[in-house]
Amino acid sequence: MKLIIGLGNPGKKYQFTRHNAGFLAVEHYAIKKHLDKWSKRDKFKSLIIESGKAEDRVILAMPQTYMNRSGESVQSLKQFYKVANSQIIVVHDEVDIPFGEVRVKDGGGTAGHNGLESIVSHIGSDFKRLRIGTKNSLVETTDTRDFVLSNFSKTELSQLESILSEVSVQLAGL
Numbered sequence: 373m374k375l376i377i378g379l380g381n382p383g384k385k386y387q388f389t390r391h392n393a394g395f396l397a398v399e400h401y402a403i404k405k406h407l408d409k410w411s412k413r414d415k416f417k418s419l420i421i422e423s424g425k426a427e428d429r430v431i432l433a434m435p436q437t438y439m440n441r442s443g444e445s446v447q448s449l450k451q452f453y454k455v456a457n458s459q460i461i462v463v464h465d466e467v468d469i470p471f472g473e474v475r476v477k478d479g480g481g482t483a484g485h486n487g488l489e490s491i492v493s494h495i496g497s498d499f500k501r502l503r504i505g506t507k508n509s510l511v512e513t514t515d516t517r518d519f520v521l522s523n524f525s526k527t528e529l530s531q532l533e534s535i536l537s538e539v540s541v542q543l544a545g546l
Contacts, residue, residue, distance in 0.1 A: 373426075373427060373428075373429040373430070373431070373453065373455055373459055374429075374430045374431070374459055374460075374461060374546070375431045375433065375449055375450065375453060375455050375459055375460045375461070376398060376401070376430060376431070376432050376433070376461045376463065376543060377394070377398075377433050377434075377435065377442070377445075377446055377449070377460065377461070377462045377463065377491075378394035378395045378396075378397055378398030378399070378432070378433070378434050378463045378464075379391075379394035379395070379435070379439060379442055379462060379463065379464040379465070379487040379488075380392035380393070380394050380395030380396070380434060380439065381395075381438050381439050381521075382434075382436045382438065386521070388523045388524055388529065389520065389521050389522060389523055389524075390465050390467075390506040390519065390520050390521075390522060390523075390524060391439055391465055391520040391521055392465075393463075393464065393465035393504040393506060394434075394462070394463040394464045394465065394487075394504070395434050396532070396536060397463045397502070397504060397536055397539040397540075397543075398432050398433075398434060398463055399434075400536035400537070400539065400540055401432065401536075401539070401540045401543050401544075402421055402432055404537070404540045405423070405540075405544075407421045407423050407432070408421050408422075408423070409421070410434070412436075415448065415452075416433065416445055416448050416449050416452065417435060417436055417437045417444055417445040417448065418433040418434060418435050418436055418445045418449065419433070419434045419436060420432060420433045420434075420449075431449065431453060433445065433446075433449055439486055439487040439490075440486045440487070440490055441490055442487040442490045442491055443489075443490035443491040443492070443493055443494030443495065444490070444494065446460070446462075446491050446494060446495060447494040447495055450495055457495060457496060457498045457499045458498070458499070458500075460495075460499040460500065461499070461500045461501075461502055461543065461546055462487075462488070462491060462499055462500070462501050462502070463501075463502045463504070463539065463543070464485065464487055464488065464501065464502075464503060464504065465485075465503075465504055465506045465520060466483070466485070466503035466504060466505055466506065466507075467506055467507050467511055467516060467519065467520060468483055468505075468507060469503055469504075469505030469506070469507055470505045470507050470508075471505050471506055471507055471508050471528060471531075472505055472531060472535050473504075473505035474502065474503070474504055474505070474535065474538050474539055474542060475502075475503045475505070476500065476501070476502055476503075476542060476546065477500070477501045477503060478498075478500055478501075479497050479498045479499065480497060480501070481497070482497075484516070488501070500546060502539060502542055502543065502546070504535065504539060506519075506520070508525075508528070510522075
């Protein structure tokens with residue numbers, strides 16, 4: 373079983389911000405895999421899709437708690453589905469990685485990422501991370517909070533489909 377968590381902030385206002393790269397990635401994955409529609413599950417404070425059976429089961433989730441409280445949702449999903457941290461994959465934006473690069477990491481720190489900090493405080497740090505690079509030249513002259521909450525540029529949006537496709541391939545292989 374795998375629990376795949378896409379990080380982001382709910383609402384149209386945040387839909388195409390850099391901080392929503394995780395939401396965009398798991399939505400793309402669900403479409404490519406022809407999975408069911410998202411359902412709102414209040415007990416998990418998330419939108420989820422359940423797919424497959426037994427060992428092949430995959431649960432996709434998008435916490436609706438806002439980024440800074442993602443750990444609340446992840447903890448409730450982990451406990452309900454009785455998954456080990458090694459079965460959890462968190463997909464998120466990463467300002468320290470150049471735009472378009474996708475990297476997998478097992479465990480580690482949070483690099484100041486509020487969503488990861490919340491998750492680590494609730495379940496520990498020993499889960500997989502699929503990191504989507506969002507760094508560009510603006511990161512040097514913009515407050516980090518403002519940068520991650522800003523929309524992708526038109527040029528970046530035009531490249532997003534191929535990046536999300538790469539993320540889907542990586543997720544299928546984890």
